[in-house]
Amino acid sequence: MTGQAWEQADFSCGTCGHCFTAATEQEYVNLYSQHLNAHALLAMLTPGMLKELRALLALADVEGAPS
Numbered sequence: 112m113t114g115q116a117w118e119q120a121d122f123s124c125g126t127c128g129h130c131f132t133a134a135t136e137q138e139y140v141n142l143y144s145q146h147l148n149a150h151a152l153l154a155m156l157t158p159g160m161l162k163e164l165r166a167l168l169a170l171a172d173v174e175g176a177p178s
């Protein structure tokens with residue numbers, strides 16, 4: 112990326128308060144869209160589905176399952 116005026120950009124989510132830092136504009140866009148997608152997905156899940164998902168992730172021994 113050329114012509115970039117900043118060294119890094121900090122993003123703070125207004126919904127969950129999560130903060131992350133991106134070193135490039137492309138990384139920022141990627142992180143931001145991934146984060147919004149995750150929120151959109153979570154918003155679609157019912158508490159029952161979330162419980163099922165957690166159980167499934169735990170069974171599969173997946174780290175970082177939502178709590």
Ligand SMILES: [Zn+2]
Pocket residue numbers: 124125126127128129146150
């Ligand atoms: Zn968030």
